[in-house]
Amino acid sequence: xxxxxxxxxxxxxxxxxxxxxxxxxxxxxxxxxxxxxxxxxxxxxxxxxxxxxxxxxxxxxxxxxxxxxxxxxxxxxxxxxxxxxxxxxxxxxxxxxxxxxxxxxxxxxxxxxxxxxxxxxxxxxxxxxxxxxxxxxxxxxxxxxxxxxxxxxxxxxxxxxxxxxxxxxxxxxxxxxxxxxxxxxxxxxxxxxxxxxxxxxxxxxxxxxxxxxxxxxxxxxxxxxxxxxxxxxxxxxxxxxxxxxxxxxxxxxxxxxxxxxxxxxxxxxxxxxxxxxxxxxxxxxxxxxxxxxxxxxxxxxxxxxxxxxxxxxxxxxxxxxxxxxxxxxxxxxxxxxxxxxxxxxxxxxxxxxxxxxxxxxxxxxxxxxxxxxxxxxxxxxxxxxxxxxxxxxxxxxxxxxxxxxxxxxxxxxxxxxxxxxxxxxxxxxxxxxxxxxxxxxxxxxxxxxxxxxxxxxxxxxxxxxxxxxxxxxxxxxxxxxxxxxxxxxxxxxxxxxxxxxxxxxxxxxxxxxxxxxxxxxxxxxxxxxxxxxxxxxxxxxxxxxxxxxxxxxxxxxxxxxxxxxxxxxxxxxxxxxxxxxxxxxxxxxxxxxxxxxxxxxxxxxxxxxxxxxxxxxxxxxxxxxxxxxxxxxxxxxxxxxxxxxxxxxxxxxxxxxxxxxxxxxxxxxxxxxxxxxxxxxxxxxxxxxxxxxxxxxxxxxxxxxxxxxxxxxxxxxxxxxxxxxxxxxxxxxxxxxxxxxxxxxxxxxxxxxxxxxxxxxxxxxxxxxxxxxxxxxxxxxxxxxxxxxxxxxxxxxxxxxxxxxxxxxxxxxxxx
Amino acid sequence: xxxxxxxxxxxxxxxxxxxxxxxxxxxxxxxxxxxxxxxxxxxxxx
Numbered sequence: 109x110x111x112x113x114x115x116x117x118x119x120x121x122x123x124x125x126x127x128x129x130x131x132x133x134x135x136x137x138x139x140x141x142x143x144x145x146x147x148x149x150x151x152x153x154x155x156x157x158x159x160x161x162x163x164x165x166x167x168x169x170x171x172x173x174x175x176x177x178x179x180x181x182x183x184x185x186x187x188x189x190x191x192x193x194x195x196x197x198x199x200x201x202x203x204x205x206x207x208x209x210x211x212x213x214x215x216x217x218x219x220x221x222x223x224x225x226x227x228x229x230x231x232x233x234x235x236x237x238x239x240x241x242x243x244x245x246x247x248x249x250x251x252x253x254x255x256x257x258x259x260x261x262x263x264x265x266x267x268x269x270x271x272x273x274x275x276x277x278x279x280x281x282x283x284x285x286x287x288x289x290x291x292x293x294x295x296x297x298x299x300x301x302x303x304x305x306x307x308x309x310x311x312x313x314x315x316x317x318x319x320x321x322x323x324x325x326x327x328x329x330x331x332x333x334x335x336x337x338x339x340x341x342x343x344x345x346x347x348x349x350x351x352x353x354x355x356x357x358x359x360x361x362x363x364x365x366x367x368x369x370x371x372x373x374x375x376x377x378x379x380x381x382x383x384x385x386x387x388x389x390x391x392x393x394x395x396x397x398x399x400x401x402x403x404x405x406x407x408x409x410x411x412x413x414x415x416x417x418x419x420x421x422x423x424x425x426x427x428x429x430x431x432x433x434x435x436x437x438x439x440x441x442x443x444x445x446x447x448x449x450x451x452x453x454x455x456x457x458x459x460x461x462x463x464x465x466x467x468x469x470x471x472x473x474x475x476x477x478x479x480x481x482x483x484x485x486x487x488x489x490x491x492x493x494x495x496x497x498x499x500x501x502x503x504x505x506x507x508x509x510x511x512x513x514x515x516x517x518x519x520x521x522x523x524x525x526x527x528x529x530x531x532x533x534x535x536x537x538x539x540x541x542x543x544x545x546x547x548x549x550x551x552x553x554x555x556x557x558x559x560x561x562x563x564x565x566x567x568x569x570x571x572x573x574x575x576x577x578x579x580x581x582x583x584x585x586x587x588x589x590x591x592x593x594x595x596x597x598x599x600x601x602x603x604x605x606x607x608x609x610x611x612x613x614x615x616x617x618x619x620x621x622x623x624x625x626x627x628x629x630x631x632x633x634x635x636x637x638x639x640x641x642x643x644x645x646x647x648x649x650x651x652x653x654x655x656x657x658x659x660x661x662x663x664x665x666x667x668x669x670x671x672x673x674x675x676x677x678x679x680x681x682x683x684x685x686x687x688x689x690x691x692x693x694x695x696x697x698x699x700x701x702x703x704x705x706x707x708x709x710x711x712x713x714x715x716x717x718x719x720x721x722x723x724x725x726x727x728x729x730x731x732x733x734x735x736x737x738x739x740x741x742x743x744x745x746x747x748x749x750x751x752x753x754x755x756x757x758x759x760x761x762x763x764x765x766x767x768x769x770x771x772x773x774x775x776x777x778x779x780x781x782x783x784x785x786x787x788x789x790x791x792x793x794x795x796x797x798x799x800x801x802x803x804x805x806x807x808x809x810x811x812x813x814x815x816x817x818x819x820x821x822x823x824x825x826x827x828x829x830x831x832x833x834x835x836x837x838x839x840x841x842x843x844x845x846x847x848x849x850x851x852x853x854x855x856x857x858x859x860x861x862x863x864x865x866x867x868x869x870x871x872x873x874x875x876x877x878x879x880x881x882x883x884x885x886x887x888x889x890x891x892x893x894x895x896x897x898x899x900x901x902x903x904x905x906x907x908x909x910x911x912x913x914x915x916x917x918x919x920x921x922x923x924x
Numbered sequence: 925x926x927x928x929x930x931x932x933x934x935x936x937x938x939x940x941x942x943x944x945x946x947x948x949x950x951x952x953x954x955x956x957x958x959x960x961x962x963x964x965x966x967x968x969x970x
């Protein structure tokens with residue numbers, strides 16, 4: 109049949125890159141002009157070029173993802189209730205707002221977002237914080253509406269949400285600055301104390317005169333006292349708090365060592381004989397503060413989670429009065445039983461029943477299902493879902509905190525809050541170390557006291573100093589932050605280092621199905637028919653945006669496309685048209701049966717697990733195709749690897765039982781490991797039950813939840829470690845401890861590898877730290893610690909840990 | 925060796941000046957976001 113196609117009607121859909129995003133695109137008619145993979149990219153391209161920002165497309169590093177605008181109208185951004193809450197007006201009449209943006213990736217995003225003032229007149233400034241995905245926008249409210257700015261950002265693919273964590277962010281910024289100041293002061297003092305120490309050691313070798321020696325000893329003392337009183341004070345307050353709570357952590361031996369060394373050093377400075385330990389003390393404070401800072405930063409990112417989630421519903425609702433007039437009211441204030449109107453492109457602000465209108469709704473936020481659902485009078489609509497095609501009137505059944513979305517989010521919040529903190533290996537060891545150190549100190553003192561009282565004091569203090577867990581306190585944070593940095597380069601974003609430590613104890617691995625194990629998009633799974641039909645089918649589907657059409661195009665990439673005429677689309681049914689003089693009908697079995705009554709008997713029966721498509725040419729059924737969600741190609745192998753490493757896998761899906769069973773069985777899940785038709789609430793409950801089953805204690809096996817949608821967000825928050833996969837909703841990525849930006853399940857194997865290796869590095873660091881401590885104890889107990897030995901031993905032990913962390917192989921970059 | 929009594933305090937004063945500069949940088953927010961400005965400058969080539 110291919111020979112029947114005239115040469116000029118054949119268009120090659122060869123591998124062409126979308127001019128905007130660089131993904132494969134359908135070829136256009138012209139060879140030179142721009143080509144796009146989707147209309148959203150075309151819109152973004154036109155917007156950028158119309159304002160002279162064409163340079164964007166010459167950047168080598170651009171977002172490698174198609175523009176995915178939400179399509180919202182953002183009218184609620186202009187409402188008074190919204191403005192009151194999020195917008196501040198300064199003295200010059202300029203308005204300021206902080207917006208959390210989706211889809212921020214790289215340097216070119218910074219460039220593009222900060223040029224929004226060129227795209228929207230009236231915007232004075234837009235500044236992006238790329239790490240926090242947050243833009244602060246300043247504009248003239250009389251010249252531009254916030255909704256216009258929001259729509260522009262959305263069209264570029266950066267869907268904005270109001271940022272609600274402003275106060276906490278300010279608090280955090282203050283904490284960060286305080287810590288940086290402490291580190292700076294401690295660092296300046298430490299370097300100078302070391303210089304003074306160098307002079308003293310060098311002077312001792314070269315017979316420096318006594319007055320100069322005394323000068324340097326007093327200078328060292330003068331430097332050490334401020335470093336202890338200001339930056340170093342945190343260790344004393346923290347140790348004191350621990351003692352009052354009758355617990356012991358790392359800060360207790362640290363404070364003990366700092367206090368002992370400084371006291372002894374001060375006494376020796378005044379008496380003019382014996383070692384001073386000031387250089388060691390100053391360097392200790394400096395290094396320990398760095399370790400503390402890294403640790404705080406690593407842990408804090410994990411608690412950032414839920415703020416973004418609360419921006420998922422609009423701030424206002426359009427209330428319909430009994431006389432038919434409408435007015436905007438705050439969404440929280442809508443009462444049950446009231447009627448609201450929701451226009452096309454708006455997010456539904458409340459839960460309710462549709463009482464007028466017919467439309468398509470995207471429920472991805474609740475169900476993870478990316479395809480739109482048709483709703484008509486009597487159907488239930490949920491807050492947070494997006495009304496796509498037509499206006500709906502909805503009678504409110506729940507609003508504000510009672511809506512289903514709000515209840516799921518409350519669960520997310522609770523899950524995140526209730527999660528037991530991970531007791532890190534280093535902290536567990538430190539509490540034992542304290543007891544060992546104290547008893548060794550007592551033994552040393554008693555044994556030496558019989559011989560020489562002065563030596564007893566000296567050696568006991570030397571022991572306390574040399575057992576200061578400096579290297580131990582640095583070991584975990586350094587290794588973790590290095591590993592987290594490497595992981596980010598490998599496409600794995602780890603928010604809290606403790607998640608890596610948890611992951612190194614395999615327990616249960618709970619996986620969502622749609623979008624996690626499967627591609628999450630409609631894929632051609634089976635084709636029964638003649639291959640010569642392909643160009644004709646593609647000809648019909650070329651004009652369609654339906655997922656099935658996209659599925660055909662993806663499956664038959666590179667197949668020539670014929671030309672079609674008289675194409676008609678029947679929504680919810682199929683498509684028909686004339687290709688090469690033949691009438692082709694393509695669609696669901698029901699549609700074919702209605703179009704071709706005489707052929708109705710030969711229409712194949714509908715299977716449950718697939719979406720069937722029937723193709724008829726000139727009234728005769730000639731081919732069938734089955735569509736479904738294809739399993740990711742690397743899923744089976746990756747799961748097998750993970751199972752072999754001791755993970756018990758569980759499939760937790762919101763999808764129908766038949767589909768879940770089929771996919772679960774093909775991936776080697778036992779029947780009792782497959783849970784289907786689970787609502788978001790059930791998913792969270794199941795995961796919470798597993799965490800409970802894993803038990804408390806200090807080293808419980810890890811329960812990891814892997815998912816991609818808001819419907820998984822509560823389960824992700826409830827798990828010991830929540831993992832959001834590539835392409836997931838930003839909201840679920842926000843609650844996850846770890847976000848994978850690599851395609852496919854192999855990233856999970858890489859994550860497991862990396863977590864194990866990171867823990868190996870940490871253990872090795874701890875062994876090194878203990879080895880140095882043991883040497884120090886041995887020397888101190890036998891009375892061999894000289895100031896020089898102490899001065900070398902301490903920095904060298906810390907340096908070893910720094911080098912070992914840096915050189916340790918944890919995560920390897922993604923092979924390309 | 926009396927020169928030490930002049931040189932060492934001088935060194936400490938210089939350190940104090942450098943430290944003051946650092947404190948000013950931190951307090952004025954220059955250390956808040958270390959990532960974005962680095963990316964910003966790459967594209968500022970118009």
